[in-house]
Amino acid sequence: MPDPMHFDAHAEIYDRARPPYPDALWIRLQEQGWLRRGTRVIELGAGTGQATGPMLQAGAAVTVVEPGEALADRLRRRWPEAAVHVATAESMPVPPATFDLAVAATAVHWFDLDVVLPKLHRALVPGGHFAVWRTVFGDPSVPVSPFRERVAAITARRGGEPPRRGPGELATEGWAAQLTESGHFVTIHIEEFHWTVEFRTDQIRDLFTTFSNWSAAEVEEAAQAADQFGGRVVEHYLTPLIVLERAAG
Template sequence: MPGPSHFDDHAEAYERGRPPYPDGLWARLGELGLLRSGTRVVELGAGAGLATGPVLRAGASVTAVEPGRALAARLRRRCPEATVHEGTAESTPLPEAAFDLAVAATAVHWFDLEVVLPKLHRAVAPGGHFAVWRNAFGDPSAAVTPFRERVAGIVARRDGEARRGGAGELDTDEWVNRLGGGGYFAATHVEEFRWSVELRTDQVRDLFTTFSDWSAAEAEEAARAAHDLGGRVLEHYVTPLVVLERQPSRP
């Protein structure tokens, strides 16, 4: 199975093809008082800045951590106001009690939580929070579209090899348990946002190319499916959000 370096190898496609996070998510973070002018944010696995930009536009300051050299370079160009560190969530030093909010957007499944959770507990100030979300590409509750039928056919031809272990992208309860492990943080808000986006053939190619569990040939086949269906397809997605509050210092 490809690792996180897959994204850096396809940094250009990643920046072009990944759709934005839904408006409802940003509204909720504001309503919860987590994202506003002056909030000090550390973002782990920031990629090309898909979440960084909206966080900055909300008036927050951002320290972004991104392990990929190409993605970090794109992030610096896209979000020059952010302080960008090239490194992993596990290895990059973070100052103590320096942040009000830690963010992991479509990244937490790559982390070693036994290392990252205590590290964030030290880096987030008392009363601070950790917000975790991801775009899950495909809504199992939505009616199956012709494009999704074609996607399912591509996946069905695989040899059964597990591409990525651990909790699934929509196993929200399991993620709540994992993120609360060790007593460093406790969940205070859990919500799923359902939304849709129309994608052109070239956007489908870029997006599926960035998926770490899809081969280049499979991504091209998904693009051909979009082309066969008129060059534009409507995709239904889910974005689970888990907000956790930093717990008092552990003994």
């Protein structure tokens, strides 16, 4: 079963290995007015700040909630402007009508939404927004590369795995439905961003180490595959974005 604290145990590797989110995502958030100078943001499950930094650079005031102490420590040192709280999204006390925007970047699948959604509804001002996105490591719209074939062969040997909470990572409409079924939020925007990033063998080893459902032996096999393909692989990724608006009442 994937363990959310796996990331904290590998905080140093996570910090250097996880790729940034695509520029087009930040452009969209800013041009739509959801993220701007002075926006008060609460970010849940922030890791080491892959989303925190760009929001601060956009002029937002960011409050971070991160349950991993090692991850939070790295975030605090990298982005001292952020207010960092070591807590889960479920346990963090939040005053009412405090924030303009809530963000969950590659984190919402870990949350108990029955607890988190009403909490965010209270925490946001009327007309506030909740932006949810993730990195899908492997864009299904792109022809499968030889490296991706090897990755698929590794994961296929596992057999059945316990399902994660919520819809699959590519079920964007399913996530939008789940995030709105309680009536606390309504969906106002769905978009997908396609992007690429090139990794060296050592970077593949680091990145796959951060995946909570990968064993050390599997990670090494993926790194060896990258090495066999010349020591550099181009990965095609997908970032689905869902923007929700706080429902009235």
